[in-house]
Amino acid sequence: MKVLELYSGIGGMHYALRESGVAAKVVTAIDINPVANAVYRHNFPETILMNRNIESLKVQELNKLDLDAIFMSPPCQPFTTLGLKKDALDNRARSLLHILDLIPELKSLRYILLENVKDFGVSQMRNNVVNCMENCGYVYRELIVSPCQFGIPNSRNRYYLLAKRKNLNFCFKQPLLKNSLPSELLKLLPKSKHSTLAQKNGKVNTKSGGMCYTLENILENIEESKYLLPSKLLQKRAWVLDIRTSENNGSCCFTKGYGHYAEGTGSVYCPFSDEMIKLKYNEASNRENNSDKRVQLLSDLKLRFFSPKEVCRLMCFPGDFNFPKHITDRQKYRLLGNSINVHVISRLILLLYTENET
Structure with missing residues (x-):
């Protein structure tokens, strides 16, 4: 599987893909932040990294990459109180709108994973993304997930959209969009060092109701x-x-x-x-x-x-x-602060990639 990592930052999505164990490769990463790119290049010197504005991307160059998947964590400021919640009208949302314009023309694309702040889930931009998925023949799932649901002692509620072509099946039904991952979904995932440590010597976390290590x-x-x-x-x-x-x-x-x-x-x-x-x-x-x-x-x-x-x-x-x-x-x-939780994304990549219910 060939993956394009947009808004690549310091490489959180890349590490999550590696942790997931899915047979895939990040063929190109793109970010406009030179400091983040210096960190990314330091840790992934073998990956093609482009320091450029995502709005400058053309359909032709992406089709040449023969992409199977796009993983992205677009700017969150348009959907936060500090960012004035201008939503799709915010200039910082233009790059995601541009990606939505490109997706219908990406011939080989099969999977999409998008991460953002919780309030993205009630935004106009979220509606734009969902409309794009439906119009382009994708099925999707939406989740609100926090690391403490996986035994990790940190609260970081985030909105996630997982999408794949309609000829591909999800291994789970769309859950109610609430501040927790359904227990039946957790059961689909393999044990990790985090969940094992939490069960071994953790305590009940008041945020998640589950066990988290100290x-x-x-x-x-x-x-x-x-x-x-x-x-x-x-x-x-x-x-x-x-x-x-x-x-x-x-x-x-x-x-x-x-x-x-x-x-x-x-x-x-x-x-x-x-x-x-x-x-x-x-x-x-x-x-x-x-x-x-x-x-x-x-x-x-x-x-x-x-x-x-x-x-x-x-x-x-x-x-x-x-x-x-x-x-x-x-x-x-x-x-x-602008990055993602690697383990959470790795579990969601597994849920995105797995087709058959277990």
């Missing part, structure tokens, strides 16, 4: 001072932080603002117990705002950002993935 399993030995939250941040944002310990089995979605903004961009780590955190916060709340004593009490908790490596592990990038030396931590967080 954050202890993704922590690395690092120089804490490098990632400690600065005093100014503690003064202003200490009460909006999502704090996690090694014994917790969940974390918030990491976004591209992580490490730069504190609120709503991801969880932070504390090396002490939940009881100690509560004690210190209670003490601090009795001190004057912005007082040195209050800041010291909060600083005693040694709150830090999760390292880029730890975020990579939560997003299931394999151990051999790494960043070029010139990439800064801030760039790493931005790239990871």
Whole structure:
């Protein structure tokens, strides 16, 4: 199977394809972000990588690739509150509209996998995609999936569309589009190291209702001072932080603002117990705002950002993935925030590729 990886970023879809075990090859990857492309090229030097605007793609050049599949994660900003939810009218949605114009002319194309933020599922653009699928003779399935449903201690609800030619069968019926993967679908998938670890020593995750392993399993030995939250941040944002310990089995979605903004961009780590955190916060709340004593009490908790490596592990990038030396931590967080969960996509590739119900 020949795969075109659009909006290829740092190669999350490529790693997911490799993890799935499906006999396939990424024949070309395309992205316009030069920093992301540097990371992609570093990890996949053998893959043809084009640094270009997707809107410049022509039907003729794609047909020459004899493509079987397109995997893509288009820009999410048109469907987010921060992006003003301009939907299909957003200039950043134009490249996906262009792809929808090309799909009817791609003669060999059989499979499509699209990932985006949850609100894509209620957008006009989603309607455009579905109309394209129906008009071009594809059947499709839509899912809302989060890594915590697979035993991974991270919440990252995302919309997925899986589509294939009508002469190909899906191994499952369209489930209700809700914030969880039906248990019968999970049973279709093979055991993984994540589900095995979660069953072995995990805890019930309140988000998914299933078992997730603890954050202890993704922590690395690092120089804490490098990632400690600065005093100014503690003064202003200490009460909006999502704090996690090694014994917790969940974390918030990491976004591209992580490490730069504190609120709503991801969880932070504390090396002490939940009881100690509560004690210190209670003490601090009795001190004057912005007082040195209050800041010291909060600083005693040694709150830090999760390292880029730890975020990579939560997003299931394999151990051999790494960043070029010139990439800064801030760039790493931005790239990871725009990427995908490798393991989740690998399972969805299996569901897309499998035809017979088991």
